[in-house]
Every structure is written in structure tokens, then in C-alpha cells.
Amino acid sequence: MAAPALHELGGRAKAAAGAVAAATGATKDAALLAAADALEADTARVLAANDDDVARARASGAGATQLDRLGLTPARVTAMADGLRHVAALADPVGAVVAGGVRPNGLRVAQVRVPLGVVGIIYENRPNVTSDAAGLCLKAGNAAMLRGSASALASNQAVVACLRQGLAKAGLPEDAVVLVEDTSHEAAVSFMQLEGIVDCLVPRGGPSLLASVREHATVPTVIDGDGNCHVYVDGAADLDMAVSILVNAKMQRPGVCNAAESLLVHETVAPAFFALARPALAGVTVVGDDRAQALWPGMGTATEEDFATEFLDLKLSVAVVSSLEAAVAHIARFGSGHSEAIVTDDVHAADRFVRAVDAAAVVVNASTRFVDGGELGLGAEIGISTQKLHARGPMGLEALTCVKWVLRGEGHVR
């Protein structure tokens, strides 16, 4: 897609955004429910399109993981439809009065939550992101401009067709959900630079996508960043609890951003903790610094790059530290500002860690895996932000909105 075509597509989304922004919650929910019904009714067509994508991916040598991420089943299509129904059931964030009152001069002021406008989503592989992301954008009163990967193009087209059916059924403009069908790198870069059209771009993908967004994007972005998450076992930790938390954080779902990648252990408990942790981490490749290696026979050597790496796999880096402050310094150096956990029975240690660690989420005596929109009560999430501005941590519907001040006077002048 040449840039003019992309602008034209974006212009259609922008033109549609006003109607979605002004729509009542009931109308938006009707569109979401109709889209869910359309997805289920068209399951055969969606699966046929997905079959084409999978066949192309297999022919081009895609691995099992990639094929699994790409592939849809009737159950997965139902899950997508149910996801839209779940979003429909959430409270509408639009119109909430965030702050306000009457000023001493009688001027009535209110800060009101409003949609962003056009939200761009750029993502990889999984076709379910198409309906998940579009559903959240729509619920928050935005038009969604979606750019998935080349490998999932046919699937995404089929899913978007269902979403647009739902919009039309509810009397909303179909262009409130548009798909960028040119999946070239050039089109992706142009998409990141659609100033005046895209009000917020949310990239969802791996390090190379994020690097490209950081390099090229000129539109405002909220980055769903990587998670190099640590579990710090304090000198005052309950070691059985620490093992249970570490195993959960590392092994329950190693491929997600809130999984633990690195273990820090206070020197006073390192021998005893390692004796418990070693059998519990069977199947996990463990690499460590000198002090950890000395206490854990057979442990590989961790390079600085290992400590900086989000493995997203059954691999763990380990360091022994001399103090809580050393753990905090290690996290400041290698962490990605996502989720950092401490296990301790010492209330003062917990408080110091919570205060000193600069991350989207700090976890005391629980698994990092709880840093998730659903677990935190946000209802659903569009991603987990590791930036500080606008949204930090799991992003729910509010992250897809902004605010507007409304001032009402009776001829007030200064």
C-alpha cells in the first residue's frame, strides 16, 4: 500500500471516529455483541481463511510455535467471540467525570473522560489480537486501525469483516475498524508516521517491532514493552514460599512478559534456598554469576547479556547479592521496568523494596504473573506498558481514552 492509500484508509477511520465517540454505551455494546455473533456464524469462513494462512506459513518453513500462534480452531474462534462479549459487559469508560467542581467565581469545571480518536494497533501473528484489540478500542469510543502480520492477513481480513458487520448492524460506520492490508515494512513505517490521523499507536510484538516503533514512530505511542522480571529472595524470606513463587513466576507460562527471567538471592539464605530451588526448577536452564555457580553445581555462566535478556523460555539467570540495596541496584541496571518481586517476612524490607524499585509493578510475596489486567481488576487489557507517561503497567480501557476539560460560565471574563 502506497502512503496515499494508507492516508486514505486512515482518513476513513478518522471520519468514522466521531460517530463512535458520540455513540452511547448501549450502541457500542450492540456492535460488539453483533460482531461476536458474526464471528461465530462465520466460523467456517474464518477457519478457511486461517487454513490458507497456515498452509502458506508451513510452506515457507514456519516452526511449530509460530504455527500454533497463527492457527485458529472452532474453540479459538468461540473464545474470540466470548472476548468481545466480555468487553461489552465492562463499564463504559467514556463520559466519566474525573475531576471537577465549582470555582470561587461560579465557573463550573469538569475534567471528563473522552475517546482518543483513532487508535492504531500494530501486532504480530496471532489473529485473536485483531478482535481483542478492536473490541477494546471500540468500547472506549475509538476507531481502530489494525496492522497485523503478513502471515495472518487472510485470517485478519475474515475477522475484520465480522467486526465491520457488527458495526453496521448497530448503525455505526464500518470504517470504525479498518485493516491495513499492505503488510510491507514500508507501509508499517508510514503507519507509524500517520500524524493527524493516528492519535495513539499501540505496538504489540517482539523486540524488533518495538525497536522499529522507537526509531520510526512520530505519532504518540504507548509501548507494550518487554518484561525482564526479577524475583528477589530476601534474607528474611520464607524459603518454601519463595520456591513456590519462583517456580510459578518462571514455569507456569514462560513465554509471557510477566514471567520471571532472573533470580536474585540474599547471600545469607542462598545455600539453603538453592538446595530447595534446584530440584523444583527441574527442566529450567539455569545460568548464574560466580557466587551462584559456587553454590549450585553444574550451573552455567551468566553473561551480562544473559542478565539483560528476556528469555521467554525455560531459562533463568541467577545472582547472589549481599543486600537488598544490591538487589535493587541490579534491578535498576538490568530490569525493563515491568514487574519486580520480593519474597520476605520483614515488613521493613518489603517497604524499602517497594519504594526503591522503579517499575510498573512491584510485588510482595506473590508471583509476578499477577501483573495482568484481568488479575488486577481492569477487566481486560490492551497490553502492559513499561513507559511512565500516560499509562504504566497493565492497560485497560482507560488507557485508550484521554480527558477533556469542560468549562461552563454565564458570561465569565477575567
Add this chain to the structure above:
Amino acid sequence: MAAPALHELGGRAKAAAGAVAAATGATKDAALLAAADALEADTARVLAANDDDVARARASGAGATQLDRLGLTPARVTAMADGLRHVAALADPVGAVVAGGVRPNGLRVAQVRVPLGVVGIIYENRPNVTSDAAGLCLKAGNAAMLRGSASALASNQAVVACLRQGLAKAGLPEDAVVLVEDTSHEAAVSFMQLEGIVDCLVPRGGPSLLASVREHATVPTVIDGDGNCHVYVDGAADLDMAVSILVNAKMQRPGVCNAAESLLVHETVAPAFFALARPALAGVTVVGDDRAQALWPGMGTATEEDFATEFLDLKLSVAVVSSLEAAVAHIARFGSGHSEAIVTDDVHAADRFVRAVDAAAVVVNASTRFVDGGELGLGAEIGISTQKLHARGPMGLEALTCVKWVLRGEGHVR
């Protein structure tokens, strides 16, 4: 200043940020009050430094406006000190619990307001910005890295010395306020790219500064943008009220961003309104479209560029529109997303305008001049954001903070 020196300076601010972030409100307030006292005690030294700046500026041919912006007087120094005392009296934004509760599994979660870290401010000319901005950063628990203009360097150095005295007196690190003394363009660009050091950059200045930030900045920014603000006089307006609001919005302080730059008038009231407005706007240069010119003898011609320009002067562009929707479309095309006003007695027109105009602030029957942190009850403002993400409209202390999730469990795993 070569980039390494800038990094070193930033590193010192970053090292100091932790202490300010952890300081109690009482300690931060003590620093602000001590800095205010130091400013007053050192008034003679601050004025002498300022005399040097003014002499240099005059020698290099600066105009009266620029000299007035640059010049300090004993009263202005007192006003700077009082500004710091005012900020000390505001509520501390840090530590506020924004959201939270107990999840069904017993996990206790809270979203807590925390400082950003190092806030960079890049600004022009006025030395009072040095203390105003640093005071707000400090109150919000941040270290401030300040980069003023070359013309105000000696003044800024003297003011920063007082601020650092205040920090030291309160037992806080002096490097919580640092001044970039290299005022070259290259240093400014390096400053905008201090990734890993500057957590948020707030530029305060004219169009060329903002353009440079948009082009060069790689650190997160909140832009204190320009205000091409409109007053729309609806067909159902009280015309006397409309004149009073227009005159206030245009003339009370034409050089500020919330002053009106453009007048839109519904065709049905244009002849009557112009008859009232013309004498009231005596001294204002008025340019308009064909329809406006036909009704206002002697009105100049407004080009498209005029309609897009923030004059910041006693100049006004005027257009006659056929409907409220045409006014909204004009604002969407030419507005800068700052503050837009409607004057009307029709409640439906007011609601339509509030909903349809996409701006930081929408004003009904009042002057755009009320879009100001103080007037809205924010206590003080670091600027007025015209972006949608993070902060929109007048930015108070909250805009200088972010949030952190804190999760507390008892061995919780998923």
C-alpha cells in the same frame, strides 16, 4: 557542553532523584521554603546577575518585549520566592492511592502515585521559569534538569544557586536541581536525547523550540503547545455577552496561549454582532474571509495561514459560518487542540459543541482565558498540554508524576 558532560550532569540529577522521591512532604516543603528565603536574601546577587544578562541582551540588539521578559526587579524576585511558598502549601501528590482493593484471591493491589524521576525543562528567556519549574518538579518528588536560554544564563545560575541552597538546608541533595550551562543548539539536542536519564521532558517556548523537540527528542515529552483558540458566536448567542467574552479572550492578555486568535460567527447574527464588536475591538487588527469582509468595512483579508496562526498579539482572524457544524469543522481544520469557546443560549448547541470539538478544553459562555491551572483549581501549572496522552490541558503537579502498581500477597501463585 559536550555530550559526556551533559550525561555526567544528568547522572548527578538521576542519582539525586531517589532521595527526593523518598523524601516526605515536610522535607520537600522545607527545601522549597528555604529556597524562597535564599532567593530573597540573595536578591542583590540575583539582580546583579540579571543586570549582566540584560546588558548583554541590549548590546546584541534585543527588543523591548524581550528585555521586559528577561528583566528582573526586586518585586519579581519576591514573586518568585512567593511562588515557591505557594507550591510548598499545595498538597503533596506523591503517595496518593489512585485505585486499588482486594482481589477475589486475597491479593491486595493498589495503584499509587509516584514521581517520574528526572524531569527536564527546556525554556526560553524568562528567568522566573527557573524557580517556578524547579519548585513544581521538587514538590512532585522529581529531580529537575533545567536548560534555559543563553540570554538568561547568569540570572538562571544565580536562581539555581538559591534553589540548591534550599535543598541543602533541608538535607536533600543539591543535584536535585541542575542547570545545563551549555546553551548551544547541539547541547539542546543532546538534552532531548538523554535516554535513561530524563524521564520526561517539558519544553516551554515558541514554535521553533517545539518544532525542534518534535524533530529531535527521543526521551518522553509532554508538549506545552501553542493555542490557536477560537470563540464561536452561535446563532442563539447573547450578543452582549459574546462581545464581552471576545474582548476579554482577545485583549486582556494577548500574548498568552489561552488568548483567542480567531472569531467564528453564525451568519444569522453576524451583522448585528459585528456592529457591536467593531467598536469594542478598537486597536485590534482584524482580518477575515469574504463573508466577514462584506459585513465589516475596512476589514483586511485573512489568508489560510492567518487562520492557522497563533498571533499572540492584538490581531484577530474572523470567519462567518453557516452552522455550528461548519464552526466545528473550521476548528478541526485550523485549531491547535488548546481551548475553544462557544457563546450560546441554546443548551443543545452548547452540548453539540462540547461533544464535537476535539480540544484540551471546551468553554461555554466564558472566556478562553480561564483555561489555566490556577483558574481550574490545580494550584499551579507547569504548562498547558495540547497532546492527548499523559496530560491534556493545564498541567499541575499530577502531570509531573506517574503511577506504580503495588501487589501484596501471602505466597500467592497462579
